[in-house]
Amino acid sequence: MATSGRHHRSMNRISSQPGLVSLDDRRRPQPPALVLVAHGSRDPRTLKTVHELLDQVREQRPDLPVHLGHIELNEPLLPDTLAKLGDAEAVLVPLLLSRGYHVKRDIPEMAAASPARTRVAAPLGPHPLLVDTLHARLVEAGWPTDMDEETRRESAVVLAAAGSRDPDSAVDTRRTAHLLSDRLGVPVVPAYASAATPTVDTAIRALTARGRHRIAVASYFTAPGLFARQCAQKAPWIAAAPLGTHPAMADLILHRYDQAADRRGAGLCRSAAPPRGATSHELPALAV
Template identity: 45%
Template sequence: MPALLLIAHGSRDPRHAATVAALVDGVRAQRPGLEVATAYLDHCAPRIPQVVGRLDDAVAVPLLLNRAYHAKHDVPAALRAAGSRLPVADVLGPSPLLLAALDRRLAEAGPDLASPAVRARTGVVLAAAGSSDPAADAATRAVAAEWRRSRGWAAVEVAYASAGGPRVPDALTALRAAGVARTAVSPYLLAPGLLPDRIAEASTGTSGATGADVVAGVLGPAPELATLLLERYDAARRAAPTAPALTA
């Protein structure tokens, strides 16, 4: 069976690598016997060239939510530079498992949000990193729309921690103007770091704006993410004789 090579972005914040390691542990727990290796695009070790050379057979699975620049260009380019022709799985989003992970994190921060009646009075900010790729931002907005439709939130607004707006305070203001009784912020991010910290600061009102009633944590090593990584691995492994899921 091919190994699963998890390709993460990397960060100077040590919490990032710790979160990736915890997620890898979750993948291994769900599928004992599967070899799982990790490589990073930047900031952390090991890098892709250090890992691919020791794998006889593997499927690369990007730890990325959207098909933005990293997925379209950085991952394929890094694999080519390492002399690798590994099949590459699709990115994580969109998926119902991501919505379930978002639900999990919000329920941990506000247990009553598991109630349909409470959700119907609650507006949520889906706070993403942001991208210069319009298709990636459109994909995030589609996730927000599906999350509202399938889970019964009063409203879901998208905000970004980088690139163009709106920012979290803007989205919270829009929710309150729409008349929601309660507000929540849910980071659409995989691991702690600079952007999640920026979202948390904007969400709690420490930046001077009125904060949200509930602020969830990042997706992190949620079991739904481990399941989703294995789904992407399996799909790419089945498709490997024809073509990789990501190309340059």
């Protein structure tokens, strides 16, 4: 009996050592890698923001392989990242806020040209977690959390986005504006820095003509940059910071990853809690 006890204690020690598995244990399948696909920017603050988001994602999922690939302007470029993965499985999560040319064409074409087995996740928006972040950034900038009716009648928000010629991009941005308007209880008008209308200036003039004299600009950009700065400078009242590294952003990146990985049948071990700011009954309806 003593010999049998020593044997079991020895097997327990082996199975608890890193890299060693007892004969009756089963190895968990390696989850697909998460490749965060950023656009790229000449502004160094953008790259810093992206790396901080990656750190947050890795902290939440320490067992998940996480990589970065850029569409342009910064290294590593997405094709180089995918080439290094070989024929591994990967889920590409666009760090983009709506559908458009990059999501529909650029990223899928780069993925198809690589040896990796890939699936492209939905862009981050529209989603209630983005509204959580936009609201938090507005409050940081001075948006009142307890607004009386007179102030509410005078207030409005311009949701300043980059802009795209793709009509689906405008649809997604309008959806985010609608969700933010529901949250704030004031009109929220989407406006664009380029490639689409209305411009931020035009939206501000239209709201002013409607008697809205307290107009905030919500920065619908993932990170600081030229467009975000130009839009913020037009604000007649307050201008919020870009989405940046708010904790809900990392939650949303992982939520998009999980959606795509589950559709692939990857059998991931997912956290039991839904993403911060979303209730469990909302999640099935949030896929786009």
